Amino acid sequence: MRIGLITPEPGHPLLAAATALLTPEHQVEALDPGTADAPGPAAAPGPLADVYLLKARTPRALALARALERRGAPVVNSAAATALCQDRTAMDERARRAGLPFAATRASGTLAELAAGPPPTAPLVVKSRHSRRHDVVARLDGAADLARLAAAHPGEPVVVQDFVPNSGWDHKLWVIGGRLFAALRRSELSPEGRGPTVPLTPDALPPGWAALAHRVGAVFSLDVYGVDLIDRGDGTPLIVDVNAFPGARDQPGAPEALAALALSRAAAAGGPAAVPPRAPLRSSPRT
Numbered sequence: 350m351r352i353g354l355i356t357p358e359p360g361h362p363l364l365a366a367a368t369a370l371l372t373p374e375h376q377v378e379a380l381d382p383g384t385a386d387a388p389g390p391a392a393a394p395g396p397l398a399d400v401y402l403l404k405a406r407t408p409r410a411l412a413l414a415r416a417l418e419r420r421g422a423p424v425v426n427s428a429a430a431t432a433l434c435q436d437r438t439a440m441d442e443r444a445r446r447a448g449l450p451f452a453a454t455r456a457s458g459t460l461a462e463l464a465a466g467p468p469p470t471a472p473l474v475v476k477s478r479h480s481r482r483h484d485v486v487a488r489l490d491g492a493a494d495l496a497r498l499a500a501a502h503p504g505e506p507v508v509v510q511d512f513v514p515n516s517g518w519d520h521k522l523w524v525i526g527g528r529l530f531a532a533l534r535r536s537e538l539s540p541e542g543r544g545p546t547v548p549l550t551p552d553a554l555p556p557g558w559a560a561l562a563h564r565v566g567a568v569f570s571l572d573v574y575g576v577d578l579i580d581r582g583d584g585t586p587l588i589v590d591v592n593a594f595p596g597a598r599d600q601p602g603a604p605e606a607l608a609a610l611a612l613s614r615a616a617a618a619g620g621p622a623a624v625p626p627r628a629p630l631r632s633s634p635r636t
Contacts, residue, residue, distance in 0.1 A: 350615045353398035354379045355414055355424070356405050363596055364404060366604035371611065382410035397422045399615035402573075402607070404594050406435055406481060423618040425610065426593050430570040434593040435480045437508045440569075444588065447568040449561075451588045452510045460485075460507055464499035468492035472512035474538065477505055480592070488512060488538040512538075513587055515579040520554070520586075521546070522562040522576045523597040526610030529559055530600040536579075546599070555584030565591055572610060 352375060354364055359379035368377045378398065382405050401424045403414050414428035433439055437454055444451035456478060457463045463475070469489055475498065477484035485505055489495050517539035523530040529551045535544025551559050562576050565588070575595035578586045597603045 350375045350400070350612060351396075351398040352377045352611050352615065353401040353417075353422075355382055355401050355403045355410055355417075357381045357383050358404075361404065361596065362598055363603055363607060364402070367607040367611070370604055370608040375612070380413070382407060382413045399423075400425060400611050400618065402594075402611060403428065403431055406431060406593070423614050425572050425614055426574070427570065431593040433569060434571070434574070434591050437476060437478055437480060437590075440591055441508075443568060444565075444591070447564075449565065449568060449588055450586055452513065454508045454510050457507055457509045459503065460495075460499040460505050461503040463507060463509070464495050469495060474510040474512050474589075475507050476510070478508050479506065480590070486537060510589070513579065513581055515581065515587075517541070518579075519589070520549070520558070520578040520580070522554075522558070522578065523574070523595060523600060523603070524562055524566050524571075524576075525573050525597065525603055525606035526613065527563070527566075528602065528606040529562055530597060530603055532600070555580070555586070558584075558586055561586060561588075569593075572614070573607065 352371060354368075354377065356364060356379060359365065359368070371377050380401070397417065397420060401414065401417055401422055403410065403424050403426055411428045411432055414424045414431070418424050418428060433443065438456045441451055441454035460475070469491060473489045474487070475489055476486050485498070485502055485507060487494070487498055489498065517536055518533050519536045521532045521534050531549040531551050531554060533547040533549050535541060537543040558578065565576050566572065566574055569591060571593055573594045575592040575597070576588060577590040578588055581587050
């Protein structure tokens, strides 16, 4: 089979390890959306791969994925599902319509506009409206915090969430082709700042959390995704973010799950009969 990687970073640990599992039985090709032909009728000319893995979220990457989908290629995750998870307002609307316990999110214009309004009377969490690498995520405890953030990023469109008291640790859940992985990570909103990632087995999750993570995939039409949750107390979960195709670094079994997903999706789309990957490859730790 031919597997295409839509990414500027084919050496990303998860992709590199999955690629090593898939070759030499299968052909893996990287397609950099930054250098690929401009999206349009002639985008990505030549024979299609049996499946494409979309590990990029730039406008060019999404446009390229849409062009490949129009030509009949399966893309994981789809361009539409990936785009939905970039707009935190749209994400909130979809989650709340589905009854998911998602942190109430409201659009607030730019940071400069937010700072020009009434000062916050309670702690807030402010995030870039458009999820991306190095976006804004900050806790604001008052007008002074807001003024400093607005001075640094005045034109940044943001959303606001009420701060929910919690332990300061995020539950990081990742799902790849139906397989669940989990860890604890000290939140960047905690007083100590972002901290280490602590391995966590899915069996150690509070009751119902694993099922909730799988439901998120169905609601957002995602095959590879991450769910960030906090414990509101007594094991009550609150979803604070959903990410399409996260890195899932240092999760044993994640490359194997991704390789198996690529082959199964290619086979389901009419590609040659899938050949299982070779013996599991242990990915090297990397942060």
